[in-house]
Amino acid sequence: MKSDKISEAVVRRLPVYLRFLNDLQKREISTVSSQELGQKLDLNPAQIRKDLAYFGDFGRKGIGYDVSYLIEKIRHILKLDQQINVALVGAGNLGHALSNYNAYLKDTMKITAIFDAYEPKVGQQINSLTVQPMSQLGDTIRAQGIRIGIITVPDSEAQNVADILVDSGIEAILNFAPVILKTPSNIRIHAADFTTDLQSLAYYLHDGKDEAEDEQQ
Numbered sequence: 001m002k003s004d005k006i007s008e009a010v011v012r013r014l015p016v017y018l019r020f021l022n023d024l025q026k027r028e029i030s031t032v033s034s035q036e037l038g039q040k041l042d043l044n045p046a047q048i049r050k051d052l053a054y055f056g057d058f059g060r061k062g063i064g065y066d067v068s069y070l071i072e073k074i075r076h077i078l079k080l081d082q083q084i085n086v087a088l089v090g091a092g093n094l095g096h097a098l099s100n101y102n103a104y105l106k107d108t109m110k111i112t113a114i115f116d117a118y119e120p121k122v123g124q125q126i127n128s129l130t131v132q133p134m135s136q137l138g139d140t141i142r143a144q145g146i147r148i149g150i151i152t153v154p155d156s157e158a159q160n161v162a163d164i165l166v167d168s169g170i171e172a173i174l175n176f177a178p179v180i181l182k183t184p185s186n187i188r189i190h191a192a193d194f195t196t197d198l199q200s201l202a203y204y205l206h207d208g209k210d211e212a213e214d215e216q217q
Contacts, residue, residue, distance in 0.1 A: 018074045033064035084109040090152035091116040091131045099126045138168040147171045155179040
């Protein structure tokens with residue numbers, strides 16, 4: 001099925017399924033039902049079956065899903081069965097943290113180049129990578145066939161960085177800057193905004209002051 005017919009919510013659930021299936025495989029569990037998946041992931045089993053059915057018939061009635069086979073299929077759907085090189089722009093604290101985490105991932109999606117506009121950072125080593133100047137970004141992206149970019153720069157610089165990434169051939173961007181990026185419609189943007197996530201969580205906190213006043217009435 002064409003990707004433009006699959007909702008973003010479905011695509012975002014696939015990595016969740018994959019992570020759990022990988023855990024099952026490590027524990028040498030060979031089959032799993034949608035019911036078991038639903039219980040562990042706090043999802044409706046019918047929703048899981050529907051999500052997977054968009055891409056094919058992977059389960060067998062009365063038996064469930066073969067864990068190894070489903071891992072293989074989901075990895076293929078997510079294009080994780082091929083090498084995907086990623087460029088990171090912004091070698092600050094967050095950029096360092098992402099690069100350090102990336103170094104321990106055993107996956108085909110890897111940060112293979114890091115860039116920064118701040119001259120004192122250029123030339124620094126982060127694990128096996130050397131921070132490169134922005135002037136080398138375009139040539140490096142084309143030489144390595146990089147298709148995804150990560151932005152971890154201040155919000156005032158994010159749009160300019162996004163423009164450079166797009167002009168260099170990047171197809172998708174993970175943006176950590178607290179700003180809405182404007183890009184062509186064929187460029188996929190995912191925002192990772194810690195601040196808004198934390199602020200929205202605050203809504204669900206119990207208000208001790210209000211509760212105390214209610215008890216006194």
